[in-house]
Amino acid sequence: AGMIPPATFGTDAQPACVSRGFSESDIHVWKSTLDVSDAQLQAFARTLGPDERERIGRLRAEPDRIRATASRGLLRHILADYTGRQAAELRFTYGQAGKPELPGTADSARLYFNTAHSGDLLLVAVGRAPFLGVDVERIRPVARWDRVARRAFSAAELQRIEALPEQSREEAFITCWTRKEACVKAIGEGVWSAFSRFEVSVEPGEPAEIRSVDGEAAAGADWSLYHLEPAPGFVGALAVQGNGWRVRTGTLESLELET
Numbered sequence: 001a002g003m004i005p006p007a008t009f010g011t012d013a014q015p016a017c018v019s020r021g022f023s024e025s026d027i028h029v030w031k032s033t034l035d036v037s038d039a040q041l042q043a044f045a046r047t048l049g050p051d052e053r054e055r056i057g058r059l060r061a062e063p064d065r066i067r068a069t070a071s072r073g074l075l076r077h078i079l080a081d082y083t084g085r086q087a088a089e090l091r092f093t094y095g096q097a098g099k100p101e102l103p104g105t106a107d108s109a110r111l112y113f114n115t116a117h118s119g120d121l122l123l124v125a126v127g128r129a130p131f132l133g134v135d136v137e138r139i140r141p142v143a144r145w146d147r148v149a150r151r152a153f154s155a156a157e158l159q160r161i162e163a164l165p166e167q168s169r170e171e172a173f174i175t176c177w178t179r180k181e182a183c184v185k186a187i188g189e190g191v192w193s194a195f196s197r198f199e200v201s202v203e204p205g206e207p208a209e210i211r212s213v214d215g216e217a218a219a220g221a222d223w224s225l226y227h228l229e230p231a232p233g234f235v236g237a238l239a240v241q242g243n244g245w246r247v248r249t250g251t252l253e254s255l256e257l258e259t
Contacts, residue, residue, distance in 0.1 A: 022082065024109070027127035027245050029134065029238055030078055031230045032252035034070040034120040041066065044073020047088040071122055074252070075115055078124050082111055099188040114185055116236070123228070123236055131241035133185030135178045138234050145173040152177070152192075154199045161202055175235050176202040179225060182239040183210065200225065208237060 022028075036044070048056070048069070056068045076087035079102065083090065092100040104110040113126045116135045125134040142148070149158050153176060161172045183198040184190075199220070201209040208227040213219035224243055228236030238247065 022128075023246075024128045025244055025246050027125060027129065027132065027238070027240060027247045029228065029247065029249045030124045030126070030252055031249065032074050032122045032124070034067045034074075034117060034122050036070050036074075041069060041073070044077070045069050047076045047086075048072055049091065051092075067117065067120070071115060071117055074122060075113070075124055078126065078252070079111070079113060082126060095188040097188050097190050099185065116182075116185075118234060121231055121234055123230060125238055127240070127245070129240050129242060129245070131186045131188075133182040133187070133239045134228075134236065135181040135185060136228070136230060136234055136236040137174050137178045139171050139174055142170055142173060145170055149173055149176075152180070152195050154196065157199060157202050164203065171235070172202050175227075175237075176200060178235055179208060179210075179227075179237040179239070182225070182237040183223070186239045186241065210239070 045053075052072050056065050056072070059065045059068060073087070076090055079090055080087040083102070091103065093103055094100055099114070102111050102113070109128055110130075111126065112128065112130055112132055113124060114132055114134045115125075116123045118136045118138045121136060121138075123134050123136050125132055146158075146162075149161060153161075157176055161169050161176065164172050179200040179202075180195055180198050183200070184194045187194060197214050198210055199212045201207065201211065208225040210220040210223040210225045211217065213223065222241065222243070224240045224245055226238040226240075226247055228238055228249070230236050230249075
């Protein structure tokens, strides 16, 4: 579970975005920008379902509506390649905490996915693993991060952050938050109800690791945690229940999004 090298997103690391050769142990993490052209945005909007349009329409700020439209359109664009269906044909169901899922079909193995974005950076994780979650955050100053950490982190996590040099603590806080968020998204529960269930490694530069789940180290060993470096100034995490995953990362170039 623990000693997994960080996944970087070079342009030479493009997984084949098709279900052919996509095995039970494969997990792909795609990176894309949400800063798409007006033509691409309109094309993406045409693929969305009524529930997505309604949800996006409730967002007050136009930049948020644009990002959400691009995010859902890109997700559909990616999943269409894996399922062999048209992007507009895809129908989602939603779990208790609003986590979207693709209903299974009789002729293909079940596909699971999770998305995260920070600013204009989008990550989409796709795999056959039922419990997978991804998160990404921009590394930035966080006001009163220690107050948030006392509420959201374990005593051991907080102690490890406070033991770091002062200039490293905010990055460690964001790293820890991102890893725990990926875990919570993997199980599809609300953040505050499940944040305390997972204890993770926090120090920037050390291997990503889930040290315990519900206080049990053995349960933590049944999870895999990957440190992602999608772009300068950002930190990401991928959490998957189980071990032995083959994680590949790729970047969706704008040429692939021509409409």
